Amino acid sequence: MTRKSRLLAGGGVLVVAALVVAVLLxxxxxxxxxxxxxxxxxxxxxxxxxxxxxxxxxxxxxxxxxxxxxxxxxxxxxxxxxxxxxxxxxxxxxxxxxxxxxxxxxxxxxxxxxxxxxxxxxxxxxxxxxxxxxxxxxxxxxxxxxxxxxxxxxxxxxxxxxxxxxxxxxxxxxxxLHPGAQQPDASKDAVWNRGKLLVDGLGHCASCHSPLNAIGGEQSGRAFDGGVVDGWEAPALNALGAAPRPWTKDQLVTYLRTGRADEHGAAAGPMLPVTRDLATVPVEDVQAIATYLLSIQKPQPAPANAPAAAEAGSTPGAQRGATLFAASCAQCHGPAAPMQSIGERPTLAFSTAVNAATPRNAIQMMLSGNGWHGEDSENYMPAFGQIYNDQQIADLAAYLRATYSQRGPWQDVEAMAAKLRKENHAR
Incomplete structure (x- = not known):
């Protein structure tokens, strides 16, 4: 057999072997x-x-x-x-x-x-x-x-x-896929191990709260760094300590069971029905989840310095947004609103959406609101997508960011509002 024949024969064997492996898989x-x-x-x-x-x-x-x-x-x-x-x-x-x-x-x-x-x-x-x-x-x-x-x-x-x-x-x-039941970590206590099992396994939190790669797999080494689900941003679960008011265990448990937490705000979008499910399970399950999540916090880069409030609020968009806020939002979110002065709801200065790196969730809240659910209506917010156009949504976002956040202004908000509006309509 010539060298060329041997190479061809060897190549044929490799091809057949690859096909066999593919069929078996x-x-x-x-x-x-x-x-x-x-x-x-x-x-x-x-x-x-x-x-x-x-x-x-x-x-x-x-x-x-x-x-x-x-x-x-x-x-x-x-x-x-x-x-x-x-x-x-x-x-x-x-x-x-x-x-x-x-x-x-x-x-x-x-x-x-x-x-x-x-x-x-x-x-x-x-x-x-x-x-x-x-x-x-x-x-x-x-x-x-x-x-x-x-x-x-x-x-x-x-x-x-x-x-x-x-x-x-x-x-x-x-x-x-790495099949097999999760084994406990002997160096950790039972509550932590229960929380890890619920977060990594049954609760599949990383599937929403992690960025995906080009073929739809969770990016290696970036679990819980945040993701996007149904047009909403799923915030980074390993950055809870970097919030304007760092999350406590009690606040996280309350949020996961009620969809609302003092000093942080309300659940919305895909997360809201999750909290309704968690409200039905024993509180010790949610406490275990909170214990594990707070154990995986990691240092976060400092946010970009925001311009002075007076400077940020003086932009034409923020000025127009102030008028819209007074007309449609101040009744619930203004500092003198009964929801805050009597209902003890948190100021927007603590809102995850208002302080996020992107305006995605703030836009979604304005466009879609939080629907009315009968007796379970604590998180209700009317939708303004049919009332305000994309520029007005962007103006409101500019006002909120300038007034309630210490972080820099968002960019290209109107374009994102138009994109999200189109995507929401297609769903």
């Missing part, structure tokens, strides 16, 4: 369907534990469409690569997970593989759920299998090529 066997287990097959204590697990995992938040039935799927999840629609996880045998065994359910959470063998998109955060204990997975299965079955088919995903070819997710998983 991409192909996952189906797990046989089962008859929907009757609700009576799960004891009350396990179902109760499952309710706690499902609430900590925010399952109903992502798997319920606006106006839809709980857990029936259909909620659009916007990603840089297109729209993914949440699946039906009710025990409906035809369109949900009613014919999934506990084995199939566990594989989905641990490995991101559906019962029939197709790979799940990582919008379902199995790279975090994989750290759950077998006990928590079994409890969640019991709870979901005892919900009301809903026959509902989620819309087809709308993803760009080649990301709409599911088998390629096998290679993504090689990079980002």
């Amino acid at each position: 991409m192909w996952k066997p189906a797990i046989a369907p089962v008859s929907p287990p009757p609700a009576t097959s799960f004891d009350a204590q396990t179902r109760l534990a499952g309710a706690r697990v499902v609430a900590l995992g925010d399952c109903v938040v992502c798997h319920t469409a606006k106006g839809g039935q709980p857990f029936a799927g259909g909620l659009p999840l916007a990603t840089p690569f297109g729209t993914i629609y949440a699946t039906n996880i009710t025990p409906d045998a035809e369109t949900g997970i009613g014919n999934w065994s506990l084995e199939a359910f566990t594989r989905a959470l641990r490995h991101g593989v559906a019962r029939d063998g197709h790979l799940l998109y990582p919008a379902f955060p199995y790279i975090h759920f994989t750290r759950m204990s077998d006990t928590d997975i079994s409890a969640a299965y019991a709870y979901l299998m005892t919900r009301e079955p809903v026959n509902a088919v989620a819309p087809a995903n709308e993803l760009i090529f080649p990301l709409n070819f599911r088998p390629l997710l096998a290679f993504w998983n090689v990079l980002f």
Whole structure:
């Protein structure tokens, strides 16, 4: 055999080997369907534990469409690569997970593989759920299998090529999925370990509060540095000590359970429904989360020096914003407003949105507000997107930043307002 022939033969072997590896990575066997287990097959204590697990995992938040039935799927999840629609996880045998065994359910959470063998998109955060204990997975299965079955088919995903070819997710998983339950750190106490498990695993906090790389994976070494979800900024969870008033454990627990905290403000956007779920779990779970989060704080660069308040407030935009603020905002947010003088609500000077590096969340609050939720209306704020145009939103932002923050002015606010308005309308 000539040298050229040997090289060609060797190259052929490598190609075949690569194809075999690719097939092994991409192909996952189906797990046989089962008859929907009757609700009576799960004891009350396990179902109760499952309710706690499902609430900590925010399952109903992502798997319920606006106006839809709980857990029936259909909620659009916007990603840089297109729209993914949440699946039906009710025990409906035809369109949900009613014919999934506990084995199939566990594989989905641990490995991101559906019962029939197709790979799940990582919008379902199995790279975090994989750290759950077998006990928590079994409890969640019991709870979901005892919900009301809903026959509902989620819309087809709308993803760009080649990301709409599911088998390629096998290679993504090689990079980002590290299966297995989380092991406790013997050098830490039980509360810290419980908090880490909830934050890194079931709560999947890093999936929203971390920047993503070009292929949608969490950037290495930047966990909890902040991210963007549904057009809202998910603030850095490792910078809570750098707030105008550093967060205390009590404040963080109160915020996570009520959506509002003294000296910090109110939850909004995707975070608000999370706080409603956390309000239903035992307080010790939330205390553990707060304990762990406050343990991962790291030094932050000093913010740029802001111009003097008089100088910042003298810009034409800020002056126009002052008039708009007096007309629409001062009744609730002015220093003499009953909400502050009697209701003890925090001044905007402590607001995370007003002090953020970008105006994204301040704009979103003005555009979208916080909807009315009947008795649960403490965080209500009317939307002004239909009242004020993009320039007026930018003027209000300029006034807020100049009046209530010690940080420098935001740039290109009107352009961002226009962009966010368009994106919100498309959702």
